Amino acid sequence: MTRSRHMLGHIYMAAFLVYLFVPLIIMGGAAFNDNRLPSIYPWKGFTWHWFQDLFADRTMWISFLNTIWVALAVVAIAVPLGTAGAILINSVAGRIRGLLYGVMVAPILMPGAVIGISTLLFWNSLGQTTGSDFILFNPGLHLSVLGQVSFIASFVMLLVLARLQSFDPGLEEAAMDLGASNGQVLRRILLPHLYPAIGAGAAIAFFQSIENFNTTLFTRGTQNTLTVYVFSKVRSGITPTINALALLMILATLAAAVIYEIRRRRREQRLAAMERAED
Numbered sequence: 001m002t003r004s005r006h007m008l009g010h011i012y013m014a015a016f017l018v019y020l021f022v023p024l025i026i027m028g029g030a031a032f033n034d035n036r037l038p039s040i041y042p043w044k045g046f047t048w049h050w051f052q053d054l055f056a057d058r059t060m061w062i063s064f065l066n067t068i069w070v071a072l073a074v075v076a077i078a079v080p081l082g083t084a085g086a087i088l089i090n091s092v093a094g095r096i097r098g099l100l101y102g103v104m105v106a107p108i109l110m111p112g113a114v115i116g117i118s119t120l121l122f123w124n125s126l127g128q129t130t131g132s133d134f135i136l137f138n139p140g141l142h143l144s145v146l147g148q149v150s151f152i153a154s155f156v157m158l159l160v161l162a163r164l165q166s167f168d169p170g171l172e173e174a175a176m177d178l179g180a181s182n183g184q185v186l187r188r189i190l191l192p193h194l195y196p197a198i199g200a201g202a203a204i205a206f207f208q209s210i211e212n213f214n215t216t217l218f219t220r221g222t223q224n225t226l227t228v229y230v231f232s233k234v235r236s237g238i239t240p241t242i243n244a245l246a247l248l249m250i251l252a253t254l255a256a257a258v259i260y261e262i263r264r265r266r267r268e269q270r271l272a273a274m275e276r277a278e279d
Helices: 002-030 049-056 058-091 095-109 112-130 141-164 169-177 182-211 214-219 226-236 241-278
Strands: none
Touching: 002 241, 049 241, 058 095, 058 141, 058 182, 058 226, 058 241, 095 141, 112 141, 112 214, 141 182, 141 214, 169 182, 182 226, 214 226
16 A cells, blocks of 8 residues: 555656656757747757847847846835735734735736736826826836736735744744834844745745736836737747747756755755754
């Protein structure tokens, strides 16, 4: 019975890995196929041509840089807002807590197109009401940032709120009894406990922004992000340059994950060595 269970577990793990990685391998392989269509069948020969086209595609790189800047701006705004929202919800009780939670989670449930159109209409109407032609009221990447923050901050809030459930409020009370101010308690006790959730929230906010399409499509104005540019290429005729870019992004992500894991293991080894030295 135990052997059968282990065998089923191995089969499931193998099937899961195949399901996860085979599409990525096929997608990456298309970047080396000398075929104008992004596929590995029929195989027409190995080529670096699509990588050369990728590096020569100035519009794509501008769209890619726009995507990165938007994602960084979303992280800079969504992480503080989501963290503050989680701390606020955790500090209240009763019906007001449920009301606040519902209000802050609601944007996640809204379609991206609705958020994008609402963001555009709100800022346009605000500009018309004030009679101002200030650039803030016009469509552009800044509106894409504001539109994305309106729901991505909710993801950060959920992660930080989950982390807060393991926090001992007695630590705050003890610190204040010893003369610590509210700011010191926040900086030295609460935030260090929340750093793992804040880091995870920042990563999720970054990648949620990069992959966002619907909200960005309605708010970007005349500027492109990578998802919008890829969508336009799909309509006009996509080539394996998209596969080449995706492959480079995957390799960069894997490299970052490997570097993080190596640093984590080295840190654990140093801590273990320090504990053995103390013993």
